[in-house]
Each structure stands twice: as C-alpha cells, then as structure tokens.
Amino acid sequence: MARNMTRRDFLRVVGAGTGAAALAACGNTTPSAAGEPTEAVQPAVDTAAATTVPAVDTAAATAAPAVTTTAAGEAPATSSGLTLTYWAGLNVNVAATKQSFSEMTCYMELEKATGVKLEFQHPPTGGTQAEEQFNLMIASATYPDVIEWNWLGFPGGPKKALRDGVIIRLNELIDEHAPNLKKVLTENPEWRKQIITDEGDIYCFPFLRGDPTLLTFTGPAIRQDWLDKAGLKPPTTIEEWHTTLQGFKGKDLNGNGQEDESPFTPWMDSGVLTGFINSNAFIGAWGITPGFYQDNGVVKYGPSQPEFKEFLGTMLAWSQEGLIDPDSFSLDQGAYDAKVTGSQLGAYILRVGGGIGKFMSLMKDQDPKFKIVGVPYPTLKAGDKPILGQRDNIYPGGASAAITSANTHQVETVKVLDYAYGPEGHMLFNFGVEGLTYTLVDGYPTYTDLIMKNPDNLPLSQSMAQHFRSNFAGPFVQDKRYFEQYSQLPEQKDAYTIWSQPSNERLMPPITPTEEETRKFARTMTEVTTRYEEVFAKVLSGGQPLETWDGFVQELNQLGIEEALQVQQAALDRYNKRP
Numbered sequence: 001m002a003r004n005m006t007r008r009d010f011l012r013v014v015g016a017g018t019g020a021a022a023l024a025a026c027g028n029t030t031p032s033a034a035g036e037p038t039e040a041v042q043p044a045v046d047t048a049a050a051t052t053v054p055a056v057d058t059a060a061a062t063a064a065p066a067v068t069t070t071a072a073g074e075a076p077a078t079s080s081g082l083t084l085t086y087w088a089g090l091n092v093n094v095a096a097t098k099q100s101f102s103e104m105t106c107y108m109e110l111e112k113a114t115g116v117k118l119e120f121q122h123p124p125t126g127g128t129q130a131e132e133q134f135n136l137m138i139a140s141a142t143y144p145d146v147i148e149w150n151w152l153g154f155p156g157g158p159k160k161a162l163r164d165g166v167i168i169r170l171n172e173l174i175d176e177h178a179p180n181l182k183k184v185l186t187e188n189p190e191w192r193k194q195i196i197t198d199e200g201d202i203y204c205f206p207f208l209r210g211d212p213t214l215l216t217f218t219g220p221a222i223r224q225d226w227l228d229k230a231g232l233k234p235p236t237t238i239e240e241w242h243t244t245l246q247g248f249k250g251k252d253l254n255g256n257g258q259e260d261e262s263p264f265t266p267w268m269d270s271g272v273l274t275g276f277i278n279s280n281a282f283i284g285a286w287g288i289t290p291g292f293y294q295d296n297g298v299v300k301y302g303p304s305q306p307e308f309k310e311f312l313g314t315m316l317a318w319s320q321e322g323l324i325d326p327d328s329f330s331l332d333q334g335a336y337d338a339k340v341t342g343s344q345l346g347a348y349i350l351r352v353g354g355g356i357g358k359f360m361s362l363m364k365d366q367d368p369k370f371k372i373v374g375v376p377y378p379t380l381k382a383g384d385k386p387i388l389g390q391r392d393n394i395y396p397g398g399a400s401a402a403i404t405s406a407n408t409h410q411v412e413t414v415k416v417l418d419y420a421y422g423p424e425g426h427m428l429f430n431f432g433v434e435g436l437t438y439t440l441v442d443g444y445p446t447y448t449d450l451i452m453k454n455p456d457n458l459p460l461s462q463s464m465a466q467h468f469r470s471n472f473a474g475p476f477v478q479d480k481r482y483f484e485q486y487s488q489l490p491e492q493k494d495a496y497t498i499w500s501q502p503s504n505e506r507l508m509p510p511i512t513p514t515e516e517e518t519r520k521f522a523r524t525m526t527e528v529t530t531r532y533e534e535v536f537a538k539v540l541s542g543g544q545p546l547e548t549w550d551g552f553v554q555e556l557n558q559l560g561i562e563e564a565l566q567v568q569q570a571a572l573d574r575y576n577k578r579p
C-alpha cells in the first residue's frame with residue numbers, strides 16, 4: 001500500500017475548503033475556484049534605509065523611483081535598482097499567453113512603482129511538476145529570495161518551514177515595514193488568526209479572499225429548462241430531489257427519441273465521491289460532511305457517523321431506481337463534459353465558473369434554451385435552512401509569498417510585497433491599470449473591453465491573467481468586484497447567492513498539524529482514503545450491499561481513525577487558542 005501522501009491528498013482529507021485550497025496550492029486553480037493573487041511592490045531599493053514605508057498612494061513621493069521610467073523587463077540592477085528572485089507556480093491562465101509573471105501588466109507596473117525588479121522562476125505547469133520542483137528546491141537548500149506556495153501543505157506545516165530555516169518569521173518586519181498588511185491584519189483579527197502559526201508567527205504575505213462572497217463557488221445545480229418541460233419546481237429537500245429526479249426519468253427531455261439521459265450524477269473532477277467532498281451537498285442534509293468536521297469544537301469524521309449510512313442508503317436507492325447515471329463510476333472530464341453538453345444529464349454538482357459559466361457559454365449558440373441554475377443545498381425537512389455547504393477559508397493557503405532565509409534584502413522585499421495590500425496595489429493586482437484595463441464608473445472599477453471583449457477573443461480568465469491576478473491566488477486581498485464582473489451570467493450570480501446560505505459552522509478552519517502529527521495522520525489516512533473511495537463506489541454501484549458499510553466503519557477503527565481524529569482535534573484546539 002502506498003504510504004506516501006501528497007500535500008494535495010493531505011489537504012483533501014483534512015477537510016473543509018480543501019478542494020480549493022489544494023487547487024490553489026499549485027497555482028492551477030480552475031477559474032471558478034479562483035482566488036486571484038495579486039502582488040505588489042513597494043518601494044524600494046535605495047530607500048531601504050528609510051523607514052517610511054510609504055502609504056500606498058504616496059509611494060511615488062517617497063520611493064524616489066529612480067527606475068520608474070525604465071522599460072519594463074529590462075530594468076538593470078542599477079545602483080538604485082534591486083533584483084529579487086521569486087519562485088512561483090505559473091497559473092495556467094497566464095501560461096496560455098505568457099511565459100512569465102514578469103510579462104504581466106501588474107508586475108511591470110510594480111517594478112515602476114518600486115524600482116525593484118522581480119526575476120521570476122516558474123516550475124513547469126501541469127500535473128505534479130510544480131510540487132516536484134518545490135520538493136527538489138527544498139531538498140537542495142538553495143532558495144530564491146521569495147517563494148509562493150501553500151505553506152499549510154508544507155510537511156509539518158509552516159512552523160516546520162520556519163524551524164528548518166527555509167523561510168523567516170515576519171512579525172517584526174511587518175510591524176516596521178509593511179504598514180498596509182499590518183493595517184489589514186489589525187482591522188481583521190479573524191484573518192490574522194488564520195494566517196499565523198499556533199505560536200503566533202507570521203510566515204507569509206497571504207492570499208486572502210477579501211469578502212464572504214468569494215468563499216463559495218460549488219453546489220447542486222439543475223437544468224432549469226428540464227424542470228420547465230417536466231412541470232417541476234427546483235427541489236429543496238432530499239425528498240423533493242427524489243421526486244424531481246423521478247420526474248426527469250424516461251421523459252426524453254433532450255428530445256432525441258432515445259432514452260439516453262440520466263437524471264443526476266455526483267461525479268466531479270476525479271470520481272463519484274469527489275463531488276460530495278468538494279461541496280458537502282446532499283450529505284450535508286444529515287448534518288455531517290464526507291470528511292473531518294467539527295461539532296461545537298469536537299472533531300468528527302463523517303464516514304464513521306450513523307448518518308453516513310443513511311445518506312449512502314438514500315443515494316443507493318436513487319442509484320437502484322436509475323436516477324444516478326451508472327457511468328458515474330467510470331467518467332473522466334472529457335466524457336462528463338460531453339454528457340453535460342449533450343444534454344444527457346439533468347442535475348449535477350458544479351462550480352460557478354468552471355461549471356455553470358463554462359457549460360452555459362459552450363451551449364449558448366447551440367441550444368439557446370439550455371439553462372443550468374444553482375439550487376439550494378437540500379435539507380431533510382422542508383423549510384429548514386441548510387447548515388452545510390461548500391465554503392472556502394478566507395485564507396485558503398495557496399500561493400502565499402514567504403521570504404526565504406537566503407534573502408539578503410529582507411526589508412526591501414517586505415516593502416515590495418506590502419504594496420499589494422495598500423490602496424494602489426490593491427487596484428493594480430485586482431483590476432490592473434486605470435484607462436487600460438479598467439475605468440472608474442461612479443467609483444466602481446469597471447473592466448474595459450480589453451478584458452471583457454478581448455480583441456484576440458481570449459476567454460475572460462486569460463484576458464484577465466495577462467494583466468492582473470484577481471482570478472487566481474496570490475499575495476494580495478481579492479476584491480469581490482472582480483468576481484462580480486467575472487461571473488457574467490445571472491445564473492452564476494444567483495447560484496452564488498443560493499449556495500451561500502449555509503452557516504457552515506461545522507467546517508474546519510485552516511489548522512496546522514505538527515510534523516509528527518502530519519506523519520501520524522498520513523499513516524492512517526492514506527489507506528483510509530483509498531479504502532473509503534473504493535467501498536463507497538462499490539456500495540453505491542450495487543457491487544456490495546449497504547450493510548457492508550458497518551464493516552467499513554469497524555475497519556476505520558482498525559486503520560487508526562481514532563488517531564487521525566486526535567491529530568485533528570489537537571490542531572483545532574491549538575487553532576482556537578491562537579494568540
């Protein structure tokens with residue numbers, strides 16, 4: 001049995017919000033899961049000695065931007081210039097048209113504003129290559145000045161990265177030289193709590209989702225035009241879902257004369273369990289999640305709970321009635337996309353951008369009636385408010401910038417990184433340059449046609465990524481006004497609103513297990529996760545009876561689930577006591 005557990009696996013099994021965190025970790029966020037990193041620089045170089053740390057918009061005044069007029073990309077490290085090496089995953093949307101972050105408008109402007117040049121080092125994109133390169137870099141102990149990474153996923157957590165001397169503690173540096181981030185953290189103590197270690201150390205310039213509306217982007221969705229054809233209303237309870245799916249069955253709702261439709265699939269990304277894991281949809285009706293969650297401060301594991309069997313039994317009944325697509329056990333993304341766009345599915349678990357937005361735009365010419373809408377997370381009782389859904393943490397962990405121990409220009413680096421958290425940098429990294437990529441309309445930063453109706457016909461995710469980082473994670477505070485324009489369809493906006501209803505108090509915050517705890521946890525969970533997915537799919541497909549779930553719950557004990565729970569509990573307790 002494989003004993004190695006990747007960071008992504010780790011984050012996934014840890015629980016809450018992990019789907020997005022894991023994705024963000026390697027910079028490969030799907031557009032919908034986007035956090036978008038922005039970055040900023042602050043003045044620099046030869047002003048290092050100065051303690052002024054220009055409040056954002058006074059940057060020009062204080063920074064003595066000697067390099068300001070130098071053409072971007074060629075700014076030599078003059079006596080007034082400084083070059084910092086900066087390792088970061090190259091987001092796929094940037095990679096579509098650029099070789100490097102240095103070609104992005106925001107970084108060219110950052111250099112102008114600060115006089116500091118960032119020399120980017122990007123690992124190859126795709127698969128686990130970024131992670132492999134990261135591991136090699138850490139093993140070699142040869143570090144660039146700055147590393148963007150998901151430090152929550154570092155083995156042993158950020159505390160270990162600090163103790164091993166990979167990166168440095170930033171508390172004092174931020175106090176003295178990063179007034180913008182300091183202000184952000186002071187004004188938002190809950191954000192601060194998420195980004196520090198259990199000991200209170202600050203270790204990165206974090207990616208922060210600056211508004212609750214940016215935390216939710218996955219949930220149950222359904223074909224509105226099928227509901228209309230079948231004379232049904234959007235379902236709100238598990239029972240209503242049952243009725244609706246039955247109402248879809250055998251109706252030739254795609255009108256091709258064949259019974260080639262399936263009412264529902266929970267398949268997402270990589271498997272039949274993943275949709276539930278990514279969203280907590282359906283299972284949340286029973287008050288539990290498919291992973292670790294907390295119940296008034298006590299950590300529990302969903303699959304061990306009696307409610308899990310009830311949930312699974314319900315899904316099994318749907319499956320046996322032909323309401324769940326039997327191909328759900330063998331789909332891949334291509335086959336799934338073909339089924340959705342071929343109108344062979346009536347309901348799914350989708351993301352706002354990468355699901356509803358993607359499929360609606362793919363189908364808008366082909367089938368103008370094709371309409372997918374988000375529907376509420378189902379509850380057991382009519383009228384109840386759903387308590388569990390998908391919600392990411394404000395600090396999902398991904399693409400946050402740490403200063404390494406090899407950096408000999410710590411103060412200058414802190415100032416550069418701090419720029420993004422001030423008014424000017426915030427605009428630069430979320431919206432780009434006024435007059436070029438946005439204009440202020442009644443004070444609202446409105447993207448120009450260069451972004452929204454790109455002359456080269458680039459998709460929005462790519463036209464944005466040529467200029468700024470708002471649609472992918474990075475060291476800045478993400479602005480909700482980006483998302484308001486990114487989600488162009490009313491169906492996307494509505495889905496967000498509907499999926500944001502649950503209070504999600506049972507989700508886990510971004511905890512940081514110690515190195516020993518991580519090892520212990522992985523020892524158990526690597527095997528648990530494999531068996532869990534296997535047994536779940538077998539029961540749901542009718543390959544083994546529902547009663548065998550009881551045996552699996554016992555097996556969980558033998559595999560050491562209690563130990564994994566203790567790890568989670570200890571980390572949660574420490575989190576709750578953070579200074």
Ligand SMILES: [Ca+2]
Pocket residue numbers: 252253254255256257258259260261
């Ligand atoms: Ca048909």
